[in-house]
Amino acid sequence: MTTFRLILKEMLQRKFNFLLSLLAVVIAAALFVSFFTTGESSKSETIRLMRDIGFNLRIIPKKTNMEKFWQTGFSEYTMPESHVYDLATHGGISYAHLTAILQKKLTWEGREVFLTGIAPEISPPGKKKTPMIFSIEQGNVYIGYEIAQSLGLGKGDRIDIFGKSFIIAQSLSESGSEDDIRIYAHLHDVQGLLKMENSINEIKALQCLCIVNNEQINSLEMLREQLAGILPDAKVILIQNIASAREGQRLMAERYFGFIIPFVSVVCMTWIGILAMLNVRERRQEIGIMRALGYGSGKIAALFLGRAVIIGLIGAVVGFSVGTSLALKFGPVIFKVTANMIEPRIQLLYWAIIASPAMCALSVFIPAMSAVAQDPAITLREE
Amino acid sequence: MVRLDKASKTYRTKHGDVQALDRVSLQIQKGELVIIRGPSGSGKTTLLLSAGGMLRPTEGHVIVNNNDIYAMSKRERAIFRAENIGFVFQLFHLVPYLNIIDNVLMPTGVGRSRFGQKDAKEWLNRLNLAERMHHRPSELSAGEKQRTAIARAMLKRPQIILADEPTGNLDPENSDEIIGYLAEYHSSGGTVIVVTHGKAVDQYADRIVYLKKGHIDKP
Ligand SMILES: Nc1ncnc2c1ncn2[C@@H]1O[C@H](COP(=O)(O)OP(=O)(O)OP(=O)(O)O)[C@@H](O)[C@H]1O
């Protein structure tokens, strides 16, 4: 009669206690597996997105007062236009689009407008990309929705800005932002109008990545360092993009589960411990007779610890299956990542197979010790 | 074979001490069948458990096969029990989730054992339990349960059988049968110490020891 056989027979005979204990393990393991299955997938997708997309940056003069910047939407300081070419030709940074911008808020026709001068986009050498920001020919302007509406202007009309005549090449549709009171013109026109030749106050850099040893590195830290080297009088603001929004969502889910997982683990371990205690109480006389037959403390403890380990193993396998199915089914909804990114992670099964029996054994440690400590001379007298 | 040397046992409880054994000295020879008899609470069970290495006397010694069993470590004593002593209890104490043959095989779970399935079946045959082999204890009559417990106690052919009111829950017919098996074990050379109120065993006994308030007394 081996200990293993005894354990199996007992579990199969006292199914209720066994199944309840198993349920606790399955719940904990399934939660753990489903979280990491979705979480890992979500993480790798975010990393891929960031690697492919890179960062979208606004580069502005270092001296800029940020309080003012966020209020007005532009920097009151300027930097030389040549900065954008320095950046474009440096080689330490890869980008998809670079644009030099000079913008000011001013009064025109009795109203406050933004005058934004945009230079034609610079694409990386050798790669002609479809512009992300529109480019405007000299002598032309695009006007925002609000301006067009209130002044009754439209495409093809001529307007006069500070004594210079422009043709409205485009009247923009409503954006619901300050862009509705914006006049876009060519950078050099705006520089001329404002008498700020060769000055800009912003560079928009889209999909930027750092290049180190011919490899693109996706780290905002390194990118900032590189930029500081190239443009010492500039600083960088990250424009939130899809990738970083998703990263934020993932981190939030991680924090949430970071609380839930230990909590559920403790509840399940307590639950398993209580069930084991009931099991020990129910088996007092059995333990007593084993003592009379010469079973040692090790064997008695092994009976309960072994039982917990077996429950932990079965629970790990069942919990892995349940957790993986749940992740495949509900993961895409919760994490809003593409369903095909979430796939079964076999490493989690290995982890579950190690961790869950260990935690089960830990949970039943006190009940097992109480079984060992029982005095058979007392239990064998009990009716 | 079994010797108690001024063995005393005091149970300490919240409501005061209970002197269950009071300097009992008793010597039982190899192959003897000894009956222990006495009123309820006189210390019979206490004496039997002490003799079997299950209950340490507060004072005195218990010598079995020339070993002072309470001078051994707990572990050594367990092994000693497994190799030398078989217990039979009034309440059978079968393991409820094991069938009859597995219950009889329980003693093989400790120590190296040359006994196994074959011996268990032999005992079950001899005790008329062959047909019950795969039943669970809950499906058995009281007499069948005690026969199972007897088979379990005797499986490894221990030198000493300790039986505490083995017929206490049985009708006279079943009692006689159980006593018969104990007598048989005795006649094949085993040492048997049995606590019993019944007189059926008297004819086989070498000796009757009377206990009264923890002392050995005259009848
Ligand atoms: N665990 C215990 N704690 C306190 N007192 C105990 C304990 N076990 C037994 N006793 C007391 O010790 C005395 C002897 O008990 P024991 O069971 O040995 O008597 P017994 O002769 O076997 O009685 P019975 O014929 O009723 O079985 C009794 O007075 C009993 O109340």
Ligand SMILES: [Mg+2]
């Ligand atoms: Mg008694």
